[in-house]
Amino acid sequence: EDKVVQSPLSLVVHEGDTVTLNCSYEVTNFRSLLWYKQEKKAPTFLFMLTSSGIEKKSGRLSSILDKKELSSILNITATQTGDSAIYLCAVEASGGSNYKLTFGKGTLLTVNP
Amino acid sequence: AAGVIQSPRHLIKEKRETATLKCYPIPRHDTVYWYQQGPGQDPQFLISFYEKMQSDKGSIPDRFSAQQFSDYHSELNMSSLELGDSALYFCASSLGHGVGRGSGNTIYFGEGSWLTVV
Numbered sequence: 001e002d003k004v005v006q007s008p009l010s011l012v013v014h015e016g017d018t019v020t021l022n023c024s025y026e027v028t029n030f031r032s033l034l035w036y037k038q039e040k041k042a043p044t045f046l047f048m049l050t051s052s053g054i055e056k057k058s059g060r061l062s063s064i065l066d067k068k069e070l071s072s073i074l075n076i077t078a079t080q081t082g083d084s085a086i087y088l089c090a091v092e093a094s095g096g097s098n099y100k101l102t103f104g105k106g107t108l109l110t111v112n113p
Numbered sequence: 114a115a116g117v118i119q120s121p122r123h124l125i126k127e128k129r130e131t132a133t134l135k136c137y138p139i140p141r142h143d144t145v146y147w148y149q150q151g152p153g154q155d156p157q158f159l160i161s162f163y164e165k166m167q168s169d170k171g172s173i174p175d176r177f178s179a180q181q182f183s184d185y186h187s188e189l190n191m192s193s194l195e196l197g198d199s200a201l202y203f204c205a206s207s208l209g210h211g212v213g214r215g216s217g218n219t220i221y222f223g224e225g226s227w228l229t230v231v
Contacts, residue, residue: 036222043156045222092220101220102158104155105154105155
C-alpha cells in the first residue's frame with residue numbers, strides 16, 4: 001500500500017522564522033511529488049517535483065526532492081501570518097493504466113505575529 | 114484563467130437521501146479525480162476518469178457512483194446518505210493520464226463541495 005508521511009504534524013512559529021516541513025514516501029512506480037497549501041478551501045498547488053536534487057523556488061518557498069532517501073522538504077523563509085495553513089504532500093504513482101495521488105496527513109503551520 | 118468548477122458549493126441532505134455533485138474540469142483537461150476530505154482528515158482518493166472511462170478506483174463506497182460525460186464534466190452520485198458522508202468533496206482535473214503521459218502534468222483542484230448530512 002502506498003504511504004506518505006509528513007512531519008511534524010503541527011508547528012507553531014513566530015513571524016520571521018524559517019521552517020522546514022518534511023515528507024517521506026513509500027510508493028510503487030513513483031512519478032512525482034507535489035506540495036499543496038490548504039487554507040479553508042481546496043488545496044492550492046505549490047510545487048511539483050520529479051527530479052532529485054533540483055530545488056524549486058517560489059518567493060519565500062522552496063522545495064527539493066531526494067529520490068534516494070524517498071523524501072522531500074518544503075522550506076519557508078521569513079514566515080508571515082498568511083503562511084498559516086495546512087501543507088499537504090502528495091505523491092503521484094502509476095501502475096499499468098491506473099493513476100492516483102496519495103496524500104500525507106499534512107503539517108499544520110501556525111505563524112504567530 | 115478558468116479553474117475547476119464544482120457545484121453546489123454547499124449541500125445539506127438528510128440521512129438516506131441522495132446527493133449529486135458536479136465537477137467541470139479546466140477546459141481541455143480530460144482527466145477528473147474525486148477526493149473526499151472528512152473533518153480533520155487528509156483527502157482520500159475516491160475515483161478517477163480519463164477520457165470518459167473510469168481509470169482508477171479508491172475508497173469509494175458502493176453507495177456512491179460517478180461518471181464522466183462527453184463534455185468531460187463529471188458527476189458524483191451518493192445514495193443512502195449516512196452521517197459519516199459529511200465531508201468536503203474535491204474534484205480535480207488534469208490533462209493527460211496514465212503511463213507514458215510524462216510527469217509534467219499538474220492536477221488542479223476545485224474549491225470543493227461541502228456536504229452535510231443531518
